[in-house]
Amino acid sequence: MIDHMPGSVYKVVIICGVSLMCFIPVLFYNKQTLTEKGSIFFTVDDDDFSFNNSKYLVSTPKCKIPDLDPFDPKVRKFYHPEKYTPCSKQILLTYVTKIDNIATLHIDSDVVPSYTKNNFSCCYSNITRQENKNNPDDNIKITPCVAFKDNVTIHNFVMVKCKDIKTGKRIYENTHAVITMKKEVKRKMDVFNNNTINPFSVLFVGIDSISRLNLLRSLPLTHQILVDNEWLPLKGYNKIGDNTFPNVMAILTGFNESYAYSKCDPKKLNKLDHCPMIWFDFKKLNYITGYAEDEAWINTFNYKKKGFTEPPTDYYFRPYIQGSEKLKMIRKNEMNYCTGPETAGERILNIARDFVLTFRDYPTFSFFWMNTFSHNDINSPTGMDSKIKHFLDEVSSSGVLDNTFVIFLSDHGMRFGEIRYMPIGWLEERLPFIYISVPERFKRQFPVEYRNLEEKRHHLTNPYDLHMTLQHILVLSGFNYTMRTSTACPKCKSLFKDTDFERSCEDAAIEQHWCTCAGYSPISPNNRTVLDASEYIISQIQEIIHAKRSDSKCAKYNVNKIIASSISETFTYKNDTYFLLVIETQPKAVFEATVLYKNETKDEFLLQGGISRLDRYSWHSRCTDDAYLKKFCYCR
Numbered sequence: 001m002i003d004h005m006p007g008s009v010y011k012v013v014i015i016c017g018v019s020l021m022c023f024i025p026v027l028f029y030n031k032q033t034l035t036e037k038g039s040i041f042f043t044v045d046d047d048d049f050s051f052n053n054s055k056y057l058v059s060t061p062k063c064k065i066p067d068l069d070p071f072d073p074k075v076r077k078f079y080h081p082e083k084y085t086p087c088s089k090q091i092l093l094t095y096v097t098k099i100d101n102i103a104t105l106h107i108d109s110d111v112v113p114s115y116t117k118n119n120f121s122c123c124y125s126n127i128t129r130q131e132n133k134n135n136p137d138d139n140i141k142i143t144p145c146v147a148f149k150d151n152v153t154i155h156n157f158v159m160v161k162c163k164d165i166k167t168g169k170r171i172y173e174n175t176h177a178v179i180t181m182k183k184e185v186k187r188k189m190d191v192f193n194n195n196t197i198n199p200f201s202v203l204f205v206g207i208d209s210i211s212r213l214n215l216l217r218s219l220p221l222t223h224q225i226l227v228d229n230e231w232l233p234l235k236g237y238n239k240i241g242d243n244t245f246p247n248v249m250a251i252l253t254g255f256n257e258s259y260a261y262s263k264c265d266p267k268k269l270n271k272l273d274h275c276p277m278i279w280f281d282f283k284k285l286n287y288i289t290g291y292a293e294d295e296a297w298i299n300t301f302n303y304k305k306k307g308f309t310e311p312p313t314d315y316y317f318r319p320y321i322q323g324s325e326k327l328k329m330i331r332k333n334e335m336n337y338c339t340g341p342e343t344a345g346e347r348i349l350n351i352a353r354d355f356v357l358t359f360r361d362y363p364t365f366s367f368f369w370m371n372t373f374s375h376n377d378i379n380s381p382t383g384m385d386s387k388i389k390h391f392l393d394e395v396s397s398s399g400v401l402d403n404t405f406v407i408f409l410s411d412h413g414m415r416f417g418e419i420r421y422m423p424i425g426w427l428e429e430r431l432p433f434i435y436i437s438v439p440e441r442f443k444r445q446f447p448v449e450y451r452n453l454e455e456k457r458h459h460l461t462n463p464y465d466l467h468m469t470l471q472h473i474l475v476l477s478g479f480n481y482t483m484r485t486s487t488a489c490p491k492c493k494s495l496f497k498d499t500d501f502e503r504s505c506e507d508a509a510i511e512q513h514w515c516t517c518a519g520y521s522p523i524s525p526n527n528r529t530v531l532d533a534s535e536y537i538i539s540q541i542q543e544i545i546h547a548k549r550s551d552s553k554c555a556k557y558n559v560n561k562i563i564a565s566s567i568s569e570t571f572t573y574k575n576d577t578y579f580l581l582v583i584e585t586q587p588k589a590v591f592e593a594t595v596l597y598k599n600e601t602k603d604e605f606l607l608q609g610g611i612s613r614l615d616r617y618s619w620h621s622r623c624t625d626d627a628y629l630k631k632f633c634y635c636r
């Protein structure tokens, strides 16, 4: 089919290449062609799955990604919206004000009666990093609590505790983070006060494990705000690795996971500090930088990793979150949802808002990431919908967007659980949501670049492109900055550059296992080749375990049953055949893998990228501390 397409399609595209209308004729043309040829992409039984094959997110010669209904009956049954769960029924007893760069912690006398009728006393402590040599990122110091009355001037991060004097009971505890201008930051501001250039700022707001479709399902109010404000979605944004680390590192460094480990081994001390992460480039160019993430133990650079020896950004909120996790916590879906009277997620949103508002007139690069209300459950984000909407509303109306690129995104969709046994779950896992807000000033100053970005809405894109785009923002901001190609993806370009209509997953350095550009059709699980492939996959898993010298710790797997088996549909630009299998083993684990099949004298298989683990495994992988091995090991 694609064979007869290019001629006509190219004409359509070239003719209308610079007009905004151009996408529609292309889609229309493809729709006709596909329907005529009866080609079903990402094939599944019709009765089993209502897939409307005339709808695509991306429809280019080497990439077709179906546009599935977020409320497809197959997934609707998993959809159970939740209400917001507050962490305290009372109004917070303390709050912070900031005047002339002086932050003051106050006791809210109006709400005192709801806490106690008696006399009470409050004290506060500073929270700082404990610069422990071996684990500089892991520990915090909380100074002795010093009593104060009414109010007190504070710096950085504090913990506050109040008790009822009569009963001796603790009536309140909380933590606060304040963003005041430090000396070093003031110096940066001075540089820009003197300067004639007016650089663009960058704000990342990330929520872990939310697919594009799950955003539509579980964050409808948020979605509406994005639509109303014309934020640009990248509907074909395909993840490049399994979990957060590879996908975030790809954005920050342009490296793939194995190269990131070899260049910036996060398991070794000081390595990330010297890793060429893009925020260091922004920092060097006098941007004010910030980074915050909730759920400290699973933080992107800390989960079974060493993290940073020196704070990587001017404002680094890890100690604040660690301090907040010392408060009374309420766990939800195995996450530290409530840290004292506030949800951890709202703490991140509050910091993000404070950060961008404090430095609204200066160039900033900030990265905010939330895990606690989304990591383990596809429904739990629903409760936070109005909070996220409110945050985006506030940021939108604050004027910050006039000068700031906001990248609102996730790293991947839900990686495990029931939804992953469905074809739609396969697709969702690989297609996280991403929306970009572009400053009006940029649209005016760089109309061609903006139009190119707009075209990317319906093209295959990935985190490496984003890495190139961040560098391009520095160039377009007027800095003498030399862009570096992504080592993992030398062909990846800034999203402001021309669109490559013929882009394939190979061009985008997306391994077949994660690639959503090509469909799969069902094949009998009893097919000899499929059975051989399943044995091959299990043997590869055993090899991983063996390479980690863990055969004695981890059970040996056998194939118990093949839950799903499919074979790739072919694209004319390559003749490879892939099998995609979901295998249940004995002892019980569920793996998903993609293998390349070479039909030669004897069956030959080759893994194409990582192996996914679809069931929850934390309960029986406790015998190992190795994050990678945990995914494979069933402790004996």
Ligand SMILES: *[C@@H]1O[C@H](CO)[C@@H](O)[C@H](O)[C@H]1NC(C)=O
Pocket: 052, 053, 054, 055
């Ligand atoms: C498929 O989608 C197209 C375009 O959105 C729509 O016109 C058509 O009615 C849909 N078909 C089915 C069977 O849902």
Ligand SMILES: *[C@@H]1O[C@H](CO)[C@@H](O)[C@H](O)[C@H]1NC(C)=O
Pocket: 117, 118, 119
């Ligand atoms: C609070 O303390 C003051 C002086 O220490 C005392 O006069 C007052 O009665 C106390 N109030 C209550 C409600 O216990």
Ligand SMILES: *[C@@H]1O[C@H](CO)[C@@H](O)[C@H](O)[C@H]1NC(C)=O
Pocket: 124, 125, 126, 143, 144, 145, 146, 155
């Ligand atoms: C907290 O640190 C500041 C200096 O950063 C200091 O002035 C203040 O006394 C400290 N407060 C406590 C309770 O230790």
Ligand SMILES: *[C@@H]1O[C@H](CO)[C@@H](O)[C@H](O)[C@H]1NC(C)=O
Pocket: 104, 150, 151, 152
């Ligand atoms: C702190 O409290 C004192 C005494 O109640 C008051 O006079 C002062 O204005 C307060 N400071 C601030 C910054 O609100």
Ligand SMILES: *[C@@H]1O[C@H](CO)[C@@H](O)[C@H](O)[C@H]1NC(C)=O
Pocket: 187, 190, 191, 194
């Ligand atoms: C800004 O300009 C002033 C006056 O020209 C100069 O004194 C100061 O050193 C400059 N500051 C920086 C950070 O360049």
Ligand SMILES: *[C@@H]1O[C@H](CO)[C@@H](O)[C@H](O)[C@H]1NC(C)=O
Pocket: 480
């Ligand atoms: C830009 O930087 C390069 C290398 O750092 C330098 O050679 C060049 O002169 C600079 N150009 C301008 C216009 O400052």
Ligand SMILES: *[C@@H]1O[C@H](CO)[C@@H](O)[C@H](O)[C@H]1NC(C)=O
Pocket: 255, 256, 257, 258, 259, 487, 488
């Ligand atoms: C990762 O990137 C390096 C170059 O940085 C490349 O040599 C290697 O093949 C890539 N690995 C994978 C699995 O794509």
Ligand SMILES: *[C@@H]1O[C@H](CO)[C@@H](O)[C@H](O)[C@H]1NC(C)=O
Pocket: 523, 527, 528, 529, 530, 567
């Ligand atoms: C297995 O499937 C392949 C691909 O569809 C087919 O060519 C082959 O004949 C099948 N083998 C058997 C034994 O059915």
Ligand SMILES: *[C@@H]1O[C@H](CO)[C@@H](O)[C@H](O)[C@H]1NC(C)=O
Pocket: 572, 573, 574, 575
């Ligand atoms: C794929 O196979 C067909 C038929 O065997 C052949 O004509 C074509 O050149 C092959 N394409 C590629 C890219 O290898």
Ligand SMILES: *[C@@H]1O[C@H](CO)[C@@H](O)[C@H](O)[C@H]1NC(C)=O
Pocket: 529, 599
């Ligand atoms: C492998 O090749 C043989 C002989 O050409 C053919 O019968 C068989 O169906 C092929 N298997 C697959 C899985 O394509």
